Amino acid sequence: MTLDGRVLLLNGSTWEPLGIINVPRAINLVLAGKAIVIEESEQVLRSVRKQFNVPSVIALRRYINVPRRKAQWSRRAVLLRDNYTCIYCGVRPGDMLQGKLLHKSDMTIDHIVPKSRGGKDVWTNTACACYVCNRRKGGRLPGEAGMKLRWEPRRPRTNYLVIEIGNGPDAWRKYIEISS
Numbered sequence: 001m002t003l004d005g006r007v008l009l010l011n012g013s014t015w016e017p018l019g020i021i022n023v024p025r026a027i028n029l030v031l032a033g034k035a036i037v038i039e040e041s042e043q044v045l046r047s048v049r050k051q052f053n054v055p056s057v058i059a060l061r062r063y064i065n066v067p068r069r070k071a072q073w074s075r076r077a078v079l080l081r082d083n084y085t086c087i088y089c090g091v092r093p094g095d096m097l098q099g100k101l102l103h104k105s106d107m108t109i110d111h112i113v114p115k116s117r118g119g120k121d122v123w124t125n126t127a128c129a130c131y132v133c134n135r136r137k138g139g140r141l142p143g144e145a146g147m148k149l150r151w152e153p154r155r156p157r158t159n160y161l162v163i164e165i166g167n168g169p170d171a172w173r174k175y176i177e178i179s180s
C-alpha cells in the first residue's frame, strides 16, 4: 500500500484550507474522530480487516483559529489562481488556438491596466491571458481594445496554499478561497 500521497486539510465549519498533510497523518486524524473525509482519492488502502479509499480532502470537526496570511502575488500564483485560463477568450492548455495546441507555457500574465500606464503587479490588476489576446490588447485598457474580462481578478485569501493546491489534484481546486 502507498501512503505517500498528500491530503488537503480544511478547517472545521468554514472549510478554509489549513495545509497539506501526508496520508498517515490524515488517516490518524480521521480515525481519532478529529476530522471527517470530504473527498476520497482513487487510491485504495487495504488492511487486514477492511479496505477504504485514501482521503484526498479532509476537514477538522471543529473550527480552529488561525491567523490569516495575505496571499503573496507572483506570476505563477496568478496563473494557478486563474487555472491557466485566458481571462479574455477562455482558452486553456489543451485547447487549440490558431491551429496550435496550447501548453501552460503559452499562457501569459496580462496587466489589466498596462504597466506602461502605471498598472501594478497586484492580484486585482493581473490575470492569465493567452499570448494572442495579450498581444492584441497590447498597451491598452480592455475597453479600448474592445475586450471583456470574463471574471473579476481577485486576491486569493490563503497564501502559500494557492500554489500547492493549484499543483494538487483537480478535486482540491474548489477549496482555494477567493476574497474580494
Ligand SMILES: [Zn+2]
Pocket: 086, 087, 088, 089, 090, 091, 129, 130, 131, 132, 133, 134
Ligand atoms: Zn485569449
